[in-house]
Amino acid sequence: MEFIDIGINLTHDSYDHDRDAVLARARRAGVVQMIVTGASADGSRAAQALAHRHPGCLHATAGVHPHHASDVTAEVLDGLRVLLADPVVVAAGECGLDYFRDLSPRATQLRAFEAQLELAVASRKPVFLHQRDAHADFLAVLRTYRGSLIRAVAHCFTGTAAELEDCLALDLHVGITGWICDERRGLHLRDIVARIPAGRLMLETDGPYLLPRDLQPKPASRRNEPMYLPHIAAVVATCRGESLEDCARHTTATARQFFLTPPAAAAPDAGLAAAARAPV
Numbered sequence: 001m002e003f004i005d006i007g008i009n010l011t012h013d014s015y016d017h018d019r020d021a022v023l024a025r026a027r028r029a030g031v032v033q034m035i036v037t038g039a040s041a042d043g044s045r046a047a048q049a050l051a052h053r054h055p056g057c058l059h060a061t062a063g064v065h066p067h068h069a070s071d072v073t074a075e076v077l078d079g080l081r082v083l084l085a086d087p088v089v090v091a092a093g094e095c096g097l098d099y100f101r102d103l104s105p106r107a108t109q110l111r112a113f114e115a116q117l118e119l120a121v122a123s124r125k126p127v128f129l130h131q132r133d134a135h136a137d138f139l140a141v142l143r144t145y146r147g148s149l150i151r152a153v154a155h156c157f158t159g160t161a162a163e164l165e166d167c168l169a170l171d172l173h174v175g176i177t178g179w180i181c182d183e184r185r186g187l188h189l190r191d192i193v194a195r196i197p198a199g200r201l202m203l204e205t206d207g208p209y210l211l212p213r214d215l216q217p218k219p220a221s222r223r224n225e226p227m228y229l230p231h232i233a234a235v236v237a238t239c240r241g242e243s244l245e246d247c248a249r250h251t252t253a254t255a256r257q258f259f260l261t262p263p264a265a266a267a268p269d270a271g272l273a274a275a276a277r278a279p280v
Contacts, residue, residue, distance in 0.1 A: 001248040003233060004255035005034040005157050005226040006175055007094075007128070007204035010058070011046040014139060014223050023054065024165045026226035030248075034226055035259060037128070037206075039065035039094045041076045044083055051088045063093035063129045068102035069112035077115055084123035090259040092120035093128030094155060097141075100133040109134075110141065112154055117145040126151035126258055129172070135163050139170070144211040146170050151258050156206050158185075161192045168200065173258055175204045178224065178232050180239070181212035190239045202258065203236065205229050 005026070015022055026034065036051055038044030038061045047060035062083035064072050083089050095116035097109050104112070120127040127149055131138040146152065153173040157164065167174060174196050180189040193201075207224035213230055230244075237247035 001030050001230070001245055002252050003029075003031045003203065003229050004252050004259075005031050005200045005207075005229050006153070006255050006259065007037050007177070007206050008034045008226055009039070009207060009209070010034065010036045011043055011050055012208050015225075022227075023057065027057075029227040031226045031229050032057070033255075035090065035128075035204075035255075036060045037094050038062045038083070038089075038110055040068045041079055043069065044080065044089075048083055048086060048089055055088070059090045061089055061091040061093050062089045063091075063095040063116055063128065064095055064112060065094050065130060066098040066109045066112065067101065067103040067111040072108075072112040072115060077119065080116070080119055081123070084119060084125055089125070091126045091128045091153075092116055092123060094130050095127065096130035097133045097134035097138050098130060098193050099137075106134075106137075109136065114145075115140055117149065118139070120152075121145060121148045124150060126153065128157070129154050131254055132158070135159065135166070139166055142170060144149075153202065153258065156204065156210075158189070160188065161195070164192055164195060168196070170279050173200050173202055173254070175202050176232070177204050177206045177208045178212035178228065178237055181214045181232065181235055182210075183213065190235075193236055194240045199254055200237075201251055202255045203229055203233055205232065266275050 002217055003174050036047040036058055038047040044062040051058040051060040062080050084092060093112055097113055129152055154167045155175045157174045157176045158179050179186040205224050205226055205228060209224060211222050211224040233247050234244050237244045
């Protein structure tokens with residue numbers, strides 16, 4: 001079985017002392033490719049550089065997380081535009097809205113989100129989306145751009161059944177993390193993950209965050225890493241009533257199509273434009 005981790009913050013300093021070992025453990029677990037998340041201007045450049053050091057295994061995104069929206073200037077956007085021209089950078093983002101922490105003013109978050117969606121449209125790259133406690137505004141912005149975006153994924157989806165249906169109605173892909181393994185706040189995902197069609201579901205760790213809480217035996221460290229992706233996949237497969245092998249097969253194929261299909265081969269079509277106009 002092969003797996004792709006579509007969201008791993010591998011430039012995080014918690015990996016500085018053993019990053020090569022983390023990659024080796026991932027490969028032994030069957031995680032053959034990883035998308036390194038860029039969440040700031042500096043972090044996106046670091047993700048690009050790391051991906052260049054591990055060709056074929058690592059790819060990168062380039063974007064500014066809503067927590068850092070106040071840092072988005074014309075110069076930062078120009079830098080992201082340059083990064084997105086690099087083939088190793090396979091998506092715009094992480095970008096979106098976060099009203100849970102509100103680390104940047106909401107109006108600033110909205111401007112930064114729109115600017116990065118415009119970069120995704122111009123670069124013909126998919127977009128890697130973040131949303132927390134901002135569903136209505138997130139949808140309102142995204143509906144404006146959805147017909148022009150080639151692909152979009154709701155990264156680390158943690159929302160309700162109704163929010164999932166809204167995302168699927170906009171033809172979003174959906175990323176599921178170890179949140180589904182959290183008995184305190186993620187059990188609702190176990191009831192709705194089967195609603196995500198094969199071809200729209202992808203898997204991610206979001207490491208070093210969101211270590212699955214149901215790992216046995218429990219790791220000595222609370223740091224998450226890609227070698228735990230098959231555990232997340234096993235939980236997802238059980239909830240969907242499918243084998244782990246089938247889950248690995250279709251989520252890996254979907255990730256390859258989403259991130260690694262050349263942009264010119266996946267122009268937006270009338271169906272996406274219609275989905276963007278549909279009432280939510």
